[in-house]
Amino acid sequence: MVSGLHNTGLDWPSIEALLNVLLLENSTTAKVVISTTVLGLASGLVGCFLLLRKRSLMGDALSHACLPGIGLAFIVMTQFMGLEGKNLSGLLLGATITGIIGVVLVMMIRNTSRIKDDAAMGIVLSVFFGLGTVVLTLVQQSPGYSAAGLESFIYGKTASITQQDADMIQAVAAVVFLCSVLLFKEFKLLCFDEGFSRSQGWPVNGLDVILLALVTLVTVVGLQAVGLILIIAFLITPAAAARFWTNDLTVMVILSAIIGSISGWLGATLSALLPRLPAGAVIVLVAAMIFMFSMFFGSARGVVRRWLSMYKLKRKIGRQHLLRAVFEIQEALCLEQSKDPANVAVPFKTLLNHRSWTPKRVRQLLRQADHEDHIDLIDGDNVRLSESGFGEAARITRNHRLWEIFLITHADIAASHVDRDADSVEHVLSPDMVRELEEKLDMLGIPESPHYIAQAARGGPA
Amino acid sequence: MPDLAYHNKPSATPPLREDDHSPRAPLSIHDLTVAYHRKPVLWDIDLDIPEGKLVGIIGPNGAGKSTLIKACLDLVPKASGLVQVYGQPYKRQRSVVGYVPQRESVDWDFPVSALDVVTMGLYRDIGWFKVVRRKHKDIARAALDRVGISHLAERQISQLSGGQQQRVFLARALAQDASLYFMDEPFAAVDAATERAIVTLLKDLQSQGKTTLVVHHDLATVTQYFDYVILLNMRVVAAGPTEEVFTAENLHRTYGGKLTLLAEAGHALSQIKRG
Structure with a gap:
């Protein structure tokens, strides 16, 4: 059995390695594990509102629309500003800009034509991803491309998380946490009954913008960790899993944050122990496993119950x-x-x-x-x-x-x-x-x- | 949001400002036109609703009944026209207006309890960033009691029957303690007991001097429930006290050639004569 595992390229870690990772003794590992845990918390929180606002696909369109921004930011920085292509904040700024353009496009298509939400999102999602792939291929030959590791944004490369990255994730998590607490009642009303909310004078569009801004923040800082293809799963799965355990929004939001954190922690830990496993995918798989378990055994809406x-x-x-x-x-x-x-x-x-x-x-x-x-x-x-x-x-x-x-x-x-x-x-x-x-x-x-x-x-x- | 900022509700009839010369009707609509995708849905609506009336908005499907309510509440853009609530634009009078949307307009699977939903009617009073307090929950509970389902306060809303869900929506509007109410088809698909409860509530509101506009479908009960009707089919066909306006001729003009509905109208009229 051990030799079989050797064939797949996986090595079981020794006890020391296990303890080393679990106790966060190695500072690099600690940085990665803490970052993904905190990211999980943030995505669990904001994912709840995104799910209940029935905008899950919007998050997907947004994350895919980030790709051309990364490539374009790389071009602008290396060709016109003489900066290094590795400059993370520059790349993420580019990602944010095209991400937002993608969301605005979805809304424009929806409001000006008779095309429905899902079709509009599908169009934007695939066109922007295609555009991003083209841009990345174009810059492939330029100097500094491989060092910048642009492709790691697609699938995520947790090991490449820098201190700057970790700080950003923590700052975003703090903002998301604060907004979720302060605007809890406003988001609740927005997600449940938009029309009534509007009739009461709440700025429905403004609240939607805040919610999407939070989603954008989590998506962009999460690009390094889980990649733009998988980030949507990290946003939605904890919330969907939490829904099976409760009929109360407060409990659901807390639970979703906890499930997100556990997925982030366990996923990063597993991937640190088994270095061949990509952390982003493992995190999403852990979240999916929690989702499956919740779907069957959830105390409020589980199938078994x-x-x-x-x-x-x-x-x-x-x-x-x-x-x-x-x-x-x-x-x-x-x-x-x-x-x-x-x-x-x-x-x-x-x-x-x-x-x-x-x-x-x-x-x-x-x-x-x-x-x-x-x-x-x-x-x-x-x-x-x-x-x-x-x-x-x-x-x-x-x-x-x-x-x-x-x-x-x-x-x-x-x-x-x-x-x-x-x-x-x-x-x-x-x-x-x-x-x-x-x-x-x-x-x-x-x-x-x-x-x-x-x-x-x-x-x-x- | 300046209009969310004030917490002291104006009394039922807010004091007139000195420069205000418009009539004090709870609701007056002038030249209102609404269009969806450039296709007009409501044309030249002119209405003045007297205080303390229980008003039925009657008309065939697609006549723009819900749109009329939504235009009054700034939920759909007006192509032209003016809506005034007690002589002022709606956005300055939100605290005296209660709204009961159509029951199907929301997802009843949402993870909140009946009490949570009713409390939502108070969010405006509570204000930005603040949490719901005990006193707000007490008000909400009292509103649930008025519609007879205070024992279901903690129940998750998907576990309520259609009639109970409708009562939750009504309770949310009651919690607002408004003086003008808009209700979008509160009688749609509810059980007989709920229908009776709603009628009692409507009459109760009227006896407190409140004005209520109700989108209604069942012609047979119009004369029984409402003392004022608006017959609507993209335009106002007729509006006024039920006994004057709810006539065979007006119904024919409202419903046009729709024979099944005419038959219904005939039935309704025969009931008036009998009763």
Whole structure:
């Protein structure tokens, strides 16, 4: 297995190397790891608002539109200003300028033509990226090109983060943090209800500009770390993952910042330990893994939680149908002998005919009921409920009938239709609602069924 | 944002300035024209809404009913014309105007609770950068209580029924404590209980002397709900007290040859005669 890994070019780090990275002992590593962590925090914060404003693609258009700016800034600096092509602030300034031009173009296309948002963004995104590629190819031969490492902006090259870079990331994170706190309520209203916000006199366009400016800042300082292709994932994924855990915007924003930080930290750490792995991609993959986990196990909207609650409801409905069926049969059997309903054994065949159940389904329901201690005895032909099962059956039947009678007396539904309607509601009746029904109907015992029950044909309740 | 800066709300009828000679109607519209993509949607609208009326804005689809409201609230650009709220431009009167947008205009999956949404009606009062305080939440809770869903305050809005969502929107406008309300189809796709609750609320607002404009679709209930109607089809066909304006002839002019709607109108008229 180790040799297999050698073939891929990956080396497992030694314990010392592991500790070295985890404890941030090497100053270069420390700089990288801290920078990506802080960047993750900022992108998680601003990503939430970007996602909720439904402008995720705008971030993508913006980051791609940065590429020609980098190439053009390189040309301007080396050809006209006699500067070194490596000058980071110059390159990032160029990126910012074309990035903003890209966003403005998207808005212009949207406002002046009938082309929709997504198409406008698609056009700008690919045209600017194409333009950027052309510019980079043109300057490839110029002196200082390889030293400037322009291509590292496309995929990101975390290891090349300089002190200047780290400072910039921290400054941007501070600005983003401050704006997210101060403008939290303003952004919340903007993202939820633009029209109302505007009618209240909030400067919707101004707030949008601030939000996009924050996105631009994060994108531009993130170019070095994760690259312009992947930065959008770093912006959106933490926010989307956080949404699965909460229905509260405040919690979502905090969680998103934490997920962003963890992705940045873990991604950079992994890439420091396994130097062949590109940090930008690893960071995004970590974020994606957190997203996948959240999607399945998220406590507010996770898939598993939904499946589980649906499964539970189905089980509950099955149990209630079975117990009510048994009770109704018992009722009919006892009435034949003019006795009060009691927990008598019920023939399996009668039960099978009571509803449109298959034998397999009935056996499954009985097994489940046995599990819940609702069944005392199952032999070949007969089924008898346990004490608690009988009590439960009586309660369920009563709820069903109370609801049926309520529908007939208060909602004008015909007695022949009421069974189906009651069926859909009785499983969700809360004790409070049952009490209200009792009061409204003034009934305490188990009322007779208001409609004819097929199996209890002989002398069954009318 | 100078108009966000003042926190003391003017009283229901703000004092007139000395140089102000315009009428004091809650809403007066002069020569309003609105166009989308150069295609006119509203033409030459002239309206004066008297104080304390419950006003129904009636007209076929595409008649510009919502646009009329939006133009009053500066949400769509006016090609020409003037809208005045208590004799002044809307942007100086925001604090006396409440707005209930169409329910479908927002994403109800948004991660906020009912109480959060209602509190949004107070953001203007709270002002820039400041956080929502306890007293604001109390006002919001009281507004939710007025629409009968204070027990759902903490519920996330996607877990509310359509009718409950509509009530949340109404509560948000109530929290603003305005004197002129614009409501865009509050009766669209709500359950009967909510419809009754909204009607009660509207009458309640009217009894407090407030003026409410409601975009409405159901001709059968117009005479029951509103004492003033605006019949709109790109132009104002007729506007005035319901019993004078809501006539077969006017409805015919409003709805043109749309037969199904005419049948509806006929039904509505027969109800007037009966009732």
